Amino acid sequence: MSEIKRPVITKEQAEAIQFLRSGGNDWTDDDILEHHVTSKWFNEYAPLNNLYTIVLAAALINGYEVEKTPEEKVREYYESHGGSPSAEERKAAIRETLYKLGIKIEGVNA
Structure with a gap:
């Protein structure tokens, strides 16, 4: 079986995902993906607009690595x-x- 590759995302994108999953928001991965496909992200979530849906899905399912500065x-x-x-x-x-x-x-x- 091949190794699962985790996508590399920016620090801002990682922070947006973490905030959606915690901080009283408690969005599920399904909620995040549905919003990503049907709507635009604003404010602190805006960095997610630069992710392809498939990359966001992989990050949510497999985890992700944060891009080095x-x-x-x-x-x-x-x-x-x-x-x-x-x-x-x-x-x-x-x-x-x-x-x-x-x-x-x-x-x-x-």
């Missing part, structure tokens, strides 16, 4: 380098690039 991707890349001299040179290049761009990332250069 650019900062998280850089931090993960930075941390993937070991402590060898060549790795330290790459880390220094990453820090210098972020400095020149005026970007601070916790765990990398902040």
Whole structure:
């Protein structure tokens, strides 16, 4: 049997799903899908408008992964380098690039 693949959704989409399922809303997956097909989402739920129905259904049934932010991707890349001299040179290049761009990332250069 093949492995079930969980869709990757944005943090905002994940928060909207979590809020629908909790916080006194208690929408069922059927309720969420029916609304998604027949209506438009507004306010804090608006990020769900950018999901195809099949992707939303997969997220509700199989679970989902939250897309990493650019900062998280850089931090993960930075941390993937070991402590060898060549790795330290790459880390220094990453820090210098972020400095020149005026970007601070916790765990990398902040």
